[in-house]
Amino acid sequence: MGAGNGIGVENVIIRDTIRKRAQRLESPETAVQNTSISVNLLEFDDVAYRLQADVNEPTKLTLLMALPPQATTVSLPEGALDAVQAQYGAVVKVVSPTAGFHIALEISLDAIPRGTEAEFDNMVNKLASLRCVVMGAPLRTQLQRLGTGECAEGPLLAVPHRTSEAFFVKPQADSVTIIFPMRFKDANDATIATTFLHEFAEARRAPSLTTAPACSYSKAPPLELKGAPATAQGANGGYVSFVLFQRHVKGGARLEDSSWRMMTFYAFVNYHIKCSKAFMHTRMRSRTQNLLQVLNRAKPDTAKEKKTATGRTFVRN
Secondary structure, three states: OOOEEOOOOOOOHHHHHHHHHHHHOOOOHHHHHOOOOEEEEEEEEEEEEEEEOOOOOEEEEEEEEOOOOOOOOOOOOOHHHHHHHHHHHHEEEOOOOOOOOOOOEEEEEHHHOOOOHHHHHHHHHOOOHHHHHHHHHHHHHHHHHHHHHOOOOOOOOOEEOOOOEEEEEOOOOOOEEEEEOOOOOOOOHHHHHHHHHHHHHHOOOHHHHHOOOEEEOOOOOOOHHOOOOOHOOOOOOOEEEEEEEEEHOOOOHHHHHHHHHHHHHHHHHHHHHHHHHHHHHHHHHHHHHHHHHHHHHOOOOOOOEEOOOOOOOOOOO
């Protein structure tokens, strides 16, 4: 699994914890170093994890994940459990999650393949990519059908990706359209996003990007959202639409890359908005400092008093 939009697919803390505990099982001397742990993690867009392990069961590690809170009670995304079994096989066992979490995996550290270092690292990275596997399951299913030529026109699908928010997937006979309602709590963020997204869509016209997915931006909801729930309307940052064709998802690597890029598109935009604001603040501070230096140099010189040998003072005109 690769990284899209500059955001790594794997959670680094989860990856390193699983790797270290699994590697310690290779010899009795290091196996005793595995202690009991209970670590809570919070990732961007309110995805939470908990890692648990008991010193008396050094070959077991439990990984729990909580999805972003939604306006209505939402269970696991459609196809999530099938995706977990397909990705991890006998390495994990799905168990009942504790309160506040949506899924729990009991990882058998001694079942992680160790034929080669690449096989070991590949499975560890997959385990650390649970977010992509679970939350991206509905989108990945549609993109898989597109890649194999089995895609057919279907109803609009809502895929939750942030707290009380979702993007929408519209499968067609030869393509899949993905629509993002862009909402921002800060009005200034929405203003910057409008400019950024307009330029983002226009960049698709560059000759070097002719094979990239089609991208469009509008302030009004696109036609694909006709009949969508009320939560899809009224996005103060407008709407971004991507149209993916078979060439964009054919093959395992392209499928995973496209799925992750779509799942993290809002985070990508939000990151650039924050960077833009930080850049503007830095420039304004720098400009203010320059103006203060000019004003300081413009101050008239004060007349200096001079004294004679007898102690009298006079001012030179």
